[in-house]
Amino acid sequence: MTQITMTQAINRAIDEAMAEDAGVILLGEDVAAKQGGGVFKISSGLTEKYGENRIRATPISEQAIVGACVGAALAGFRPIAEIMLMNFVTVAMDQIVNHAAKLRFMSGGQTNVPLVIRTTTGVGVGFGGQHSDMLEAWFAHVAGLKIVTPSNAADAQGLMRAAIACNDPVIFIENILCYGLKSDDPGPGHVVPLGKAAVAREGSDCTIVTYGRTVLDALEIAGKLADEGISVEVIDLRTIAPYDEATVTASVEKTGRAIVLHEAVKQYGTGAEIASRLNEKLFGKLKAPVTRIGGAFSAVPMANALEQAWIPNKDAIADAVRTAVNWKG
Amino acid sequence: MTDTTIDRDKLRDIYTRTMRVARADEKFRSLLMTGKLAVIYYTVRGQELVSAAAMAALEPSDYLVTTYRGQHDQIAKGVPLNPLFAEIAGKVGGTCRGKGGSMHITHPETGVMVTTGVVGSGLPIANGLALASQNRGDGKVTMVCFGDGATNIGAFHEAMNMAQLWKLPVIFLCQNNRYGEHTAFADHTKVDSIVTRAKAYGMAGVHVDGNDAIAMYNTTKAAVDRARAGEGPTLIEAMCYRMMGHFFGSDFSYMPKEHLAEMAAEDPLPRLRQLMLDHQFTEAELDAIVADLDAQMDAAAEFAANSPLPGPEEIRKDVFEEEIAA
Ligand SMILES: Cc1ncc(C[n+]2csc(CCOP(=O)(O)OP(=O)(O)O)c2C)c(N)n1
Numbered sequence: 001m002t003q004i005t006m007t008q009a010i011n012r013a014i015d016e017a018m019a020e021d022a023g024v025i026l027l028g029e030d031v032a033a034k035q036g037g038g039v040f041k042i043s044s045g046l047t048e049k050y051g052e053n054r055i056r057a058t059p060i061s062e063q064a065i066v067g068a069c070v071g072a073a074l075a076g077f078r079p080i081a082e083i084m085l086m087n088f089v090t091v092a093m094d095q096i097v098n099h100a101a102k103l104r105f106m107s108g109g110q111t112n113v114p115l116v117i118r119t120t121t122g123v124g125v126g127f128g129g130q131h132s133d134m135l136e137a138w139f140a141h142v143a144g145l146k147i148v149t150p151s152n153a154a155d156a157q158g159l160m161r162a163a164i165a166c167n168d169p170v171i172f173i174e175n176i177l178c179y180g181l182k183s184d185d186p187g188p189g190h191v192v193p194l195g196k197a198a199v200a201r202e203g204s205d206c207t208i209v210t211y212g213r214t215v216l217d218a219l220e221i222a223g224k225l226a227d228e229g230i231s232v233e234v235i236d237l238r239t240i241a242p243y244d245e246a247t248v249t250a251s252v253e254k255t256g257r258a259i260v261l262h263e264a265v266k267q268y269g270t271g272a273e274i275a276s277r278l279n280e281k282l283f284g285k286l287k288a289p290v291t292r293i294g295g296a297f298s299a300v301p302m303a304n305a306l307e308q309a310w311i312p313n314k315d316a317i318a319d320a321v322r323t324a325v326n327w328k329g
Numbered sequence: 330m331t332d333t334t335i336d337r338d339k340l341r342d343i344y345t346r347t348m349r350v351a352r353a354d355e356k357f358r359s360l361l362m363t364g365k366l367a368v369i370y371y372t373v374r375g376q377e378l379v380s381a382a383a384m385a386a387l388e389p390s391d392y393l394v395t396t397y398r399g400q401h402d403q404i405a406k407g408v409p410l411n412p413l414f415a416e417i418a419g420k421v422g423g424t425c426r427g428k429g430g431s432m433h434i435t436h437p438e439t440g441v442m443v444t445t446g447v448v449g450s451g452l453p454i455a456n457g458l459a460l461a462s463q464n465r466g467d468g469k470v471t472m473v474c475f476g477d478g479a480t481n482i483g484a485f486h487e488a489m490n491m492a493q494l495w496k497l498p499v500i501f502l503c504q505n506n507r508y509g510e511h512t513a514f515a516d517h518t519k520v521d522s523i524v525t526r527a528k529a530y531g532m533a534g535v536h537v538d539g540n541d542a543i544a545m546y547n548t549t550k551a552a553v554d555r556a557r558a559g560e561g562p563t564l565i566e567a568m569c570y571r572m573m574g575h576f577f578g579s580d581f582s583y584m585p586k587e588h589l590a591e592m593a594a595e596d597p598l599p600r601l602r603q604l605m606l607d608h609q610f611t612e613a614e615l616d617a618i619v620a621d622l623d624a625q626m627d628a629a630a631e632f633a634a635n636s637p638l639p640g641p642e643e644i645r646k647d648v649f650e651e652e653i654a655a
Contacts (some may be wrong), residue, residue: 071457
């Protein structure tokens with residue numbers, strides 16, 4: 001079977017959507033052919049097909065990029081804003097949280113903002129404190145935004161199609177370390193619905209709930225623990241908000257144990273929300289406390305040795321599973 | 330030099346729009362003073378004519394983006410009074426089912442796409458509406474209104490640069506009412522005129538007396554024609570004066586009394602009436618227009634009073650396209 005990388009998959013999803021609907025446009029720094037098709041080459045080849053009116057290379061003006069996409073969305077377009085790195089969403093926060101997220105509600109449903117904000121981040125490439133943050137929890141706290149992140153190329157293609165088709169604003173987080181990952185080619189027209197988690201591996205002793213790049217870690221650990229006789233179920237959320245609570249709850253009800261794992265810092269993260277909801281739903285049925293594993297509470301360090309110490313450690317994740325499985329109460 | 334002639338029908342149109350704004354503002358202030366309404370209200374007293382003349386130069390299908398102090402813009406653009414009054418009162422019959430309020434009026438049927446409470450944030454959004462028109466070739470123009478204070482926010486500068494770069498069919502209408510909340514223009518901005526900032530982005534910029542109906546209309550019309558012809562954006566700095574405090578009932582002791590008196594002499598309402606008389610409209614004709622408007626105001630206030638309050642189920646609707654769980 002032919003294989004496809006995550007970069008190719010996202011490019012294909014945007015290409016398909018642009019071919020189908022003239023209202024799909026892409027705005028961002030360096031995205032057009034003249035600038036090389038984006039710093040991560042996601043929009044490579046699209047300007048040649050759709051022209052500079054639809055693939056618009058912008059000045060370095062994050063508020064103006066997101067604002068223009070909000071306005072175009074209000075006029076019935078399906079814009080995609082590329083924010084080069086997730087830390088730079090800070091510059092565009094007003095447009096995202098005060099406008100994109102709230103205009104449907106504040107207008108009483110008269111207008112809506114079908115916008116995708118694509119952004120990229122990831123710990124482990126030595127970019128340091130201002131280019132590596134995972135900020136999904138900020139957006140999950142705002143009513144009106146959907147947050148999506150793929151862990152493999154096929155999902156990236158399908159989720160991007162669904163995000164562009166969605167009538168609400170979607171923050172689409174791409175992990176730099178995943179761009180080269182390959183999946184079996186799902187073929188054209190592949191769609192993965194928003195709000196549906198995937199059971200990435202079935203198991204019966206403990207559930208790891210995670211998303212994005214750490215799904216790979218969880219799968220690797222599950223493989224190792226299987227040799228010790230521990231059966232781990234891995235849930236890939238795919239949509240972080242609103243998340244597939246039914247799938248998560250059903251899995252943890254079955255295994256009785258859960259660990260929520262993410263790359264974002266642990267404090268006040270999405271793990272806290274999921275762990276708390278599991279407690280509310282399954283109190284009395286849990287065989288061990290739900291625990292969280294996330295990044296350290298510091299800026300992401302540059303030095304590789306420190307960066308590796310910052311990021312959730314695979315041994316620590318495996319230990320957390322063992323502790324849960326051996327919990328005596 | 331802008332043209333100083335104007336069509337009689339256009340003049341009547343501007344007069345009617347101005348008085349609709351003025352009588353609505355008067356009605357709101359009286360509802361607040363008599364305790365029939367208890368909401369925060371940003372009065373537009375002193376700025377009625379700016380928007381009436383500007384909106385008279387737009388087509389109903391053109392887009393408008395405005396701010397919390399935008400009631401004059403919305404009314405002049407054509408938002409019907411009944412739902413507008415009901416929205417400001419927080420009633421379900423409002424434009425936004427009571428979920429927006431005066432600072433967040435939306436009414437797409439009349440082109441009012443966004444009203445924002447965040448200073449300066451409408452400009453980038455206006456660019457996007459204009460970009461959609463440019464790509465579609467639908468010939469629509471987008472106007473965005475904001476105050477002098479808004480021109481010091483980053484979004485203003487990003488949006489001006491982008492609009493000029495892409496020659497978007499957008500008009501930036503700065504209503505320079507000389508104050509940003511309690512801070513006078515000279516205490517927040519070092520240049521004498523906002524038009525200087527248009528020049529900095531290579532954009533056409535015009536300074537106009539916003540209380541001069543003919544100049545205001547003709548200036549806007551020229552900008553609209555330019556935008557429709559694909560010649561790009563214009564910044565209009567319309568000079569006017571906020572004749573009351575930041576919001577109705579707020580302290581305005583920081584506004585020098587002598588300046589207030591001086592500005593009262595430039596009150597756009599008597600000045601417009603005089604202009605109408607100079608153009609051979611009769612007192613009786615003008616009074617009849619106002620009497621008709623006042624009847625509409627009474628009806629709108631009654632509509633708002635009788636409209637029900639929104640129920641708590643509204644909180645779950647319109648967060649996303651699909652209703653969220655209770
Ligand atoms: C980003 C932001 N900062 C501060 C405020 C608080 N605020 C509300 S109105 C206002 C003054 C704005 O002045 P101007 O832009 O001149 O508009 P005007 O009220 O005179 O129409 C301020 C500071 C706000 N709403 N948004």
